[in-house]
Every structure is written in structure tokens, then in C-alpha cells.
Amino acid sequence: MPDLLLELFSEEIPARMQAGAARDLERLMVGALTDRGFLFEGAKAFAGPRRLTLAIAGLPAKQSDVREELKGPKTDAPPAALEGFLKKTGLTKDQLKVETTPKGDVYMALIERAGRETPQVLAEIIPEVMAKLPWPKSMRWKPGSAVRWVRPLHSILCTFDGELVPFSFAGISTGLHTRGHRFLSEGKIEARRFDDYAQKLKANHVVLEAEERSAIIFEGIKQAAFVHGLEMIPDEGLLAEVCGLAEWPTVYVGTIQDEFMDVPAEILQTSMRTHQKYFSLRDPKTGKMANRFALVANMVAKDGGKEIVAGNERVLRARLSDAKFFWDEDRKHTLESRVEKLKGIVFHAKLGTQAERVARIEKLAGEIAAKIGADVKLAQRAARLAKADLTTGVVGEFPELQGVMGRYYALHDKEEAAVADAARDHYKPVGPSDAVPTDKVAISVALADKLDALTGFFAAGEKPTGSGDPFALRRAALGVIRILLENKLRYPLKLESDLLSFFADRLKVALKEKGIRHDLIDAVFSLGNEDDLVRLVARVEALQAFLKSDDGTNLLAGYKRAANILKAEEKKDGKTFTSEVLENKLAEPAEKALFAALTKARAAITAALDKEDFAAAMQQMSSLRVPVDGFFEGVKVNADDKQVRENRLNLLASLRATLHQVADFSKIEG
């Protein structure tokens, strides 16, 4: 079956937008084709610095014929409805059929549309798709036209089954030609089919596929590093970016001058990465950063890259001189002397300055330290200095080095090691793959930092919304959860209810990955008295294990049955059953047995919960299964005698209350 080849050739597309544009192009085209009844074998989109390409394989030469029945207005509807229907279908009244339905007679139209030739359909949908392609940012460039693209578009290559598909977009008519590398190829290239196209591009120094460019860069750096006895420091984000900056990626290695090698590696690495997009290399034996860097050019230079390397080294020298200057200057002032300067930095309009925030964190870190058994003085000291590096030159230049620099400067100031480490680690975890702090001083500051932000922003009405979380509060809450759980820290979160339910949601996300059911978290959270996450999770885990057991499944079924009966009867009577069960009104052996079991279990469950022995509490619940099953088998709840009936309902209510000591079973699914 025939194939479609589409290439949209433009001026340089921002690296960060390429992958998304390829995905969107594929998605929109696949959608437009499917909407028109096309089936095909496969679609794949490619993106690079100057082109978006889409290949669709196995597309039929002709659209399938469409035959559909459309239901119109009722025969007794006002004439305007019929008119509208005729207009919509393009038929006349005598072409309609009348069909009798349960709601009356209606007009029916039979529409038959012969399928059109595929190129005709393509010529119609591609310009529509192009107009709809959602670039994060796009521009106008055609005089007098509102048409937009990410940068000026130069040509459109479009073939179906090797033949040109004629259409135009932005005043550009389709053709059979494209261009190769900006400097390593000349003139136009004709291509009609994908394989030929990809091959010719490669011959003209363009690697079409981003994954292939990525592999070339990765292997290139690996080998170049190996030659120097080094290895690359992995950096996937940078790899993805440089992939979008070269059609013909070529790796060269340059040297960092010795005078910069005593600047902290993080500064060198960050400077090289952010400003220059260079990869750092390291010694595989010591793990120490090496005095070499790898750069990815878009050029195979005539001189083997001598000028390119020399030029890049020169630029790097200027960059690193700046960085070194900041590093040297910063160390002339202690962190302590910088705390004062935080008064001049606004943290948030509603939450005051960084200095005010630090004062709050200092106090809170001290309180937390006392509760979790950390050195209170050290925690307070660490909290006081933790944000001082925000006033340094290095952090001003590279905000992502906050904390890391704080540690260097604290060590330089001869602060305690725990204080210096906390300055670095109190931001942790910065992402799902980042480790949590484990030292108790760092933990105190990390918790204080996050809890202060959470309570502050919530109180200021700056809660995250479905679409936005500008202050990264979800991450902060998740951080608190992970720090507490992974360190098994018993620390009661005394939070307002809206913040507590925010935590509950975060907790569900965090525990979902561990396979813990979100409904069980709800069931425990909704008891409303649990602010100790470690205890909460222990209870949820015990509950989940219990519900997996045979006893658990059956008891849950029994609970649901009891709850349903209660709900119906409570509605009927217009009251809830909470009264004491009257032992002398119990008649059947099964209800007596259930009463006895409940009395025993309730006390035992209370005792077990007090000792936080959740396994024991679950065991006690297991003991209820047999009497509960027995009750439903042998007892008719809605007895004729009013008193007996109410007593039995009270007994079921007592079962409900007993189980609700452990969790709100009504929240449990299944």
C-alpha cells in the first residue's frame, strides 16, 4: 500500500520544542485521517533543528465509501426543523424516508458519499493540521498574513505513493525537494519516498532521527572520553538539548585551564552546562571531575576541529573567569554576615522577606529537632544560615547551586559539618529520584523549610490549582512525606484541615507506587485523628494485608451488607441507630454469638490500637468474620417485633462502630 511523506522545512526550531512538535504533528495527522475513515499501517514523526518530518505507511489510495443513516426531526415537528435538516443533508423532502419509532414518526436520511482519492483528502487536511499545530510560541513573518509557524517556513515536501501532493500553506506550494546540512551540503535534494529521503539526507549530513543523533553523541563522547582515560558524567537533559542543536552532531574534546580546577566542580559543571552546553568528564577511578570537557558541534571542520576547539576553550575561559571571580569574592564575607542581607530579598509579597522566613524556619527547626532528637542548637544554626547563600555571587549567577554553595561557604567559615551539610541538604528531596536527608539536623531544617512554605502559602490563599503549582507545594508536601516515612520519623503534623487533606492526596500518590490502595488511605485518613504519617501508613498496610485475606474479604462483605441494611432502615425510620444493644432482647443464638464476639473484639481492638499493634487489631477483626457470617445466615433483621428489630439494628450499628475504630470501611472499594 502507498506511503505518505511530509517534510516541513524551516529556519532553526528551538531545541526544547522539537520533540513536542513531532508528537503533535503525528497526533493531529493520525486524528484527521482516522476521522475521515482511513486505516493505515503506521505513522512516525521526526524532528530536528530545521525540519519536522512525518511518514505514514500503508495508507489506502482511496478513502472508503461512507454510507450513514441520519435521524431527522419528527414528522409533526415545526417546518423550520425539517428545513434545517434538508439543508444539513443536502437532500429534498421526497428523498427522506419516514420511520416509526416509539417516540413517533421521524424523518430519516440515507447519506452516501463516495470515498475520495487520498491525495485530495491529504491536500485538505495537512494545511488544517499545520494551522492547528500547537507551538509553545510561534511567529508571523508573511507580510499581510496572520499565518504562524515557529520560525519562518521555507518549503514543504509532500508525496503520496511517490507523487507530489499539491497544496499550499503560508503561500508555499508543496514540492519534491528539501535541503541538507546548512554548511555540509549544497543545493536541493529531490526525494519521493521515505527511505530514499532519509538516505539522501544522511548523505547530505543530516541525521533525521533524534534517537540516532542522541546515540551518536552518547557514543562519541564515550569514546572521546575513553581516549583520555575518562568517562562522561551522565546528563540526559543536556543530551536531549544538544540533540536538537545539531543535524550532524560531532563531538570534540577541549581542555579546562588549570587555574580553574580548584573552583568547586559543581560550579564548573554548572557554568559549562548552562552557558555552553558542554558535557563534563570525570576520572572513572576517583570519580573526580577532569580538566576536559566534551562539546557537540554541528560541523565537521576542514581543519579537524582545531579552530572550533580553540574557540570554545577561549569562550570557556571567559565564562570560568567570571565564575571564579564570584567564588573568590563570595568567600570574603561569612554566611553569618549575609543573613542581614536577606532582609532585602522579598520571598513573596504576602509572606514577607527571606529574613522573616529564615526567622520562622529557625524557630520551627528548633522545635522539630527537639521532637525528633536532633541537636537543637545545631538545627537552629543550620536554619539560620541555610538561605544566606542566596546573596552570593555564584548563586546569583547559577540559582540551581543554592544549598550546594551554602555548604562550601559554611565549611569555609568553619561552621560545624552538620550545619554545612544541612545548608546543602535542606532542599532535598528536589525530585522523585532525589534522596531524602538522613542526618537529623538536616532533616529538622528540611522539614521546617517545607512546612513553613506549605503553611504560609496555604494561609495566603496560594494553594496549587489543577493546572498550576507555581511554588512547588506538591513537591514540598511529597518531600515532607518521604522524609518522615523513609526515616521512620514519628512527628505529628499539626495542620489545618485543608492542608491535611492536601497531604492525604500527596500521600496517595506517594504510596500508589508502592502498591498501596488509595481508598484505604482515605478510609484511615477520614477517621480524622491521625497526623502521624508513619503510624498512618502502618495502619493502612496492616489493613491492606488483612483485606487480602479470606477473613478480610468476607468481613468487608459482611460490613457492606450491614451498612446497606442500616442505611435503608435508618432512612425508613428517620433516625440513626446508636443505642446500646439490650442483651435480654437477643433471641437467636447467632445474634447472641455476634454480640459476645463484638464485646470482646471491641475492647481488644482498642487495646491493640493503643499499643499501635495493628496486626493484632486486624487479628481481632478476623475473629468477627464467623459470627458476622452466622448472623446474616441465621437472623432476620427486620423482625416483626419492633423492639427485636431495633435491637438487631443496634447490633449491626455496633459492628459498624467497632470496625470504624480501625478505618472508615465505607470508603473501602470492592
Added chain:
Amino acid sequence: MAKARTFQDLILTLQSYWAAQGCLILQPYDDQMGAGTFHPATTLRALGPRPWNAAFVQPSRRPSDGRYGENPNRLQHYYQYQVILKPAPENVQELYLGSIRAIGLDPDLHDIRFVEDDWESPTLGAAGLGWEVWCDGMEITQFTYFQQVGGIECDPVCAEITYGLERLAMYVQNVEFVYDLAFNETFRYGEVFHQNEQEFSAFNFERADTDILFQHFKDAEKQCRELLTGKKLPLPAYDQCIKASHAFNLLDARGVISVTERAAYIGRVRALAQACCEAWLETPMGAYKPRFG
């Protein structure tokens, strides 16, 4: 393709290259400004339907960038070379690369790339999409397709090419300290400008009288507004806008403008720029017929 050996060679090469492409070779504007974009040949001429192709050197003043002549490449006064092409020709990237070849940078030996960098001037209410052009990792040019100036949509869209001349010359001459650049065969850049950097840094950071500057700002704002009422004179009014902007930059360097005030001052300059641009479009040279939405 001999390399432009001196700073002035570089300028002369660019002048003749862009003259050959049909550009008007204009001279620097005689007001102090932060960038070539402020030149009325860019700001005002970027608007309206008339074609416009011009190139010029513009001395650019960035008071806060002063380093008393001690930083290897930071200057409070430097030169920009600005090319403005309206409408942007289809081969504008090729034309630009031609200028790079003309000054002696051979693309076969270097790694020249267009890296995303969108440009925005809050003071001019201007914004555009484009790139910074990298040569072996060094940013040598800012390349922008204007979308908006003075809050008004540009149609046709023009291309603005801005070379930082000192930086480019340092690259071409293989020099690491700006003051070591050969200005011509005899003079070093430092002999021409080092003392200026020292004196003006002291002026910008220490001596500029802030009361006078605040007054300058107010006066310029008032005069600008006045020129835009009754019979409008957008060109002289725009001069006043440039003066207000420079007074603000100096006040900023003196550190007397707080973060919140800063935004307010920028907003005031922008309001002037917008009013000038709007008035310009009512003049014969600016006459503007919006062609769409």
C-alpha cells in the same frame, strides 16, 4: 576572505557589506541609549507598511555594566552594529552568514549555530522571536524577527540583526581582554576607551546626582507628553522618551530605585514609547494600514 584585522576594519567591512545589500548606511543617533534598537531608525521604522533597510553603528550605554575598566569584556559604553530589514527577506539568514564570511569567519572552519533566544524590551513594549548566533560556543549576534514594537503588531515583520562589535572583534582578533583589541594599526581599544570606562563607571555608580536625574526623568516625560498633544511631533517626542530611559538607567545604576519602583519606571517609559509609536503611525512616513486582525 581576509580577517578584519582591526576594530575599525570590522566596522568598515560590515558597512560595505550591508551597503552592497542595499541598506542605507546611517550614522549613530545623537542621544544616549541602551541599545541600537532605541535608534528611531529601528523603533519607529519597524512600524508601518513602508519597506526599510538600514544599517548603522550605535554606541550603547549600559550604566550598570561599568566595571571601572577592570573586567575583560564588560563595558558601560560599547558599540552595536545594527541591521534592520523590512520586510525580512526570505534569505535573511543567508545574508547574515554572508556578513560573517565577509569579516573573515569561515563557516567551514567554525561551528555556527542559531540557538533559540527570544528578545523582549519591556521599556519599548517590543518583542520578537529569534536566536543568538553562536560561533564556536560564543554568542556573536542577536537575530530577531520583530513581532511587536511600542505595543503595536509589526506588519510586515522586520528582521533585526545586532552584532556586539567588541565581542565579535575579540573573537576575530583572538584577544581575551577588550582593551587589547587593535582599534586600528596604531591604537589599542584601551588607549581610546579605558579612561572613559574608569571615569564613567565612577560617574554612573558614585557621582551622578540623583536629584538632577530624577528631575531629568520628570522633565523628559513631561516634554514628551506635551509634544504628543495638539499638533503631534512624534520624532522630538521620541527623543524625550530616549532621554527618560537613559535617566532611568543611570538612576538604576546608582541603586536608588527599589524593585517595586523599578517596574513602575519601566512602565512609564513604555507608556511614552507606545504613545510615540502610535503618533508616528499617523505621520506620512509612518502611515500604517493594518492588514489583518
